[in-house]
Amino acid sequence: MKVQALVENILALDVYESLAGVQKKAVLHVFSETLRALTTSFLDRGFTWLLPVITSKITDPLWPDPGASIELRPELEIYGEHVRLTQSMILHKQLLVAAGYEKIFILSPNIRIERRERAKTGRHAYEFTQLDFEVRGAKREDIFRLVEDVIVETVEHLEDCCRKEFSQLGVEPEKPRTPFKVYTRRELEEKYGKRWETLAPLEAEEPFWVTDIPREFYDYEDLEKGEWRNYDLYLPTYGEVLSGAEREWQYDKILYKIKRDGVSVDAYAYYLGLARRGLLVPSAGAGIGVERLVLWLTKRSHIAEVQPFPRVPGIVLPF
Numbered sequence: 001m002k003v004q005a006l007v008e009n010i011l012a013l014d015v016y017e018s019l020a021g022v023q024k025k026a027v028l029h030v031f032s033e034t035l036r037a038l039t040t041s042f043l044d045r046g047f048t049w050l051l052p053v054i055t056s057k058i059t060d061p062l063w064p065d066p067g068a069s070i071e072l073r074p075e076l077e078i079y080g081e082h083v084r085l086t087q088s089m090i091l092h093k094q095l096l097v098a099a100g101y102e103k104i105f106i107l108s109p110n111i112r113i114e115r116r117e118r119a120k121t122g123r124h125a126y127e128f129t130q131l132d133f134e135v136r137g138a139k140r141e142d143i144f145r146l147v148e149d150v151i152v153e154t155v156e157h158l159e160d161c162c163r164k165e166f167s168q169l170g171v172e173p174e175k176p177r178t179p180f181k182v183y184t185r186r187e188l189e190e191k192y193g194k195r196w197e198t199l200a201p202l203e204a205e206e207p208f209w210v211t212d213i214p215r216e217f218y219d220y221e222d223l224e225k226g227e228w229r230n231y232d233l234y235l236p237t238y239g240e241v242l243s244g245a246e247r248e249w250q251y252d253k254i255l256y257k258i259k260r261d262g263v264s265v266d267a268y269a270y271y272l273g274l275a276r277r278g279l280l281v282p283s284a285g286a287g288i289g290v291e292r293l294v295l296w297l298t299k300r301s302h303i304a305e306v307q308p309f310p311r312v313p314g315i316v317l318p319f
């Protein structure tokens with residue numbers, strides 16, 4: 001199997017040798033230009049670019065999430081305090097919009113210690129980067145249009161700047177048609193069964209949105225209808241590249257959901273305190289998985305091919 005062979009290659013290859021290859025250089029140049037295009041698109045739309053934190057007393061619990069397979073949530077003790085390594089900047093984004101920042105984005109490394117068997121998916125890395133953004137007062141459709149435009153602009157930029165690299169890789173960047181189709185998770189479950197996340201992208205020819213996915217407390221849930229106002233973006237063949245939502249901001253509801261999910265009320269006390277004082281505000285946003293986006297753009301088969309220092313689950317390299 002191709003992906004299995006790739007994982008074996010990662011284990012066998014010297015880091016230096018891998019970095020020195022022509023294909024890796026081409027991919028990393030496309031990566032760099034993708035970052036240029038993405039950040040320019042957001043900056044041109046009035047977003048403020050902020051840097052991430054790597055340690056914090058609270059981070060995304062990544063729970064409950066039917067798609068998650070986290071085997072460890074690393075903690076450090078610093079200055080006599082326990083801190084976690086960032087799993088996503090979601091809660092910091094909510095704090096920022098609450099404090100009055102209208103549109104923000106953060107290029108943020110996420111540490112997610114996935115189970116070893118995820119090495120074979122070709123799509124999981126235990127360190128990866130999100131372009132994580134949030135818009136105060138935005139609705140789902142605003143985010144759909146924003147992301148569609150940003151992706152089209154990125155492909156257009158790559159078509160101009162990276163001809164040589166794409167020809168070295170033997171592929172062409174594909175400009176998707178907008179607007180992308182929207183499916184509910186239930187529709188896909190009916191059509192494909194429980195494995196819809198794997199099967200639907202294999203049949204798709206264009207990127208598509210999926211809405212109403214039960215997961216973490218901070219995504220808005222209409223408790224009466226039993227519907228979540230959240231969304232994922234799926235790429236043909238490659239699968240999920242973005243997840244996001246309209247957010248919860250009301251204290252009672254957040255507290256109810258945190259308790260329901262078995263998440264620690266004590267750990268999130270400061271965040272809950274903000275909600276109790278009525279300081280959290282409605283917003284919507286998402287995080288774009290940058291490595292997965294480049295994986296699709298360059299049509300590689302394993303995420304290790306787009307990372308200079310691959311962080312494949314279960315494989316700790318010398319660098």
Ligand code: ASN
Nearest residue numbers: 088090243244285286287
């Ligand atoms: N970045 C995502 C969001 O904005 C959260 C995540 O990655 N778990 O919803």
